[in-house]
Amino acid sequence: MRPSLIVHGGAWDIPDEAVDACKHGCLEALGEGWKILASGGSALDAVEGAVISLENDPVFDAGFGSHLNAEGKVECDAIVMDGATLRAGAAAGLQRVKNPVQVARAIYEKSAHMMLIGEGAEKFAKEKGIELCKPEELVSEAEWEAYLKCSQDEHAAEHHRGHEQGTVGAVALDQDGRLFAATSTGGTCCKLPGRVGDSPLIGCGCYADSAAGGVSCTGYGEAIMKIVMAKMAVDLLGRPLQNGASSAEFAKQIGKTCMQQLAERGHGTGGLILLDREGNPAFAFNTPRMAYGYVDSSGAFIVGV
């Protein structure tokens, strides 16, 4: 099977000055994921590698550089999902983990549960050998300044360089046909402590089913949750092709349908990336911009904002 990989760095009103950094971050993430897939590695390692690279890049809202909550703290959420078994590992409300996707993976691989939150998740992570950091080590200078402006004035996108979102995600299919999806986020800025959005919720911010495809979402979590968007996309991917459309066209159309539903029924904005069961990539967004990248059929890295 030909491997396939797609990543995103969030759907938001990305200002012109952040475009190059977002493209660069997506390229790096593709590089991390593709070196694993191209050498016969697993889709799980590939989505983890790609997401770690995005989490480590402060231009995105995940890991270091995440948005701060209303008390000036980072609280991260992440998920990985296995398309073969429909098993997921998810974590929410992490304050002391540099790479939340690693905790999600550990929950997927090493626990009987599918989701852990807060202190329990961190305790489990530590037991499984994931190093914990100090909460303040996740706070970037830019986000701290934005937080101060929001708390002195009122929360506004301008204080965040128009950067209200920037969740990251990846979907990979490996040469053995294994399909995994992953999503990681710091959530929305100035959120109430304890708020959890769509990102770590199975079916909302992420879903994978080898019989249909894999999806990672981004955007206003409260709207994405209403329409269970990742599962919606995968259910549509599982339907038979219609009117002689190619698989690639079909996958694109499904992205558009989800965006329509997000706007009309969810009353929100966002985006998604997907791979269908054959590995055809597609993406869609109804925000001004979304950072994305995928590897095309010739092996070239395509990134865009």
Ligand code: ASP
């Ligand atoms: N969906 C994320 C959340 O609501 C935010 C984002 O995608 O940027 O937590």
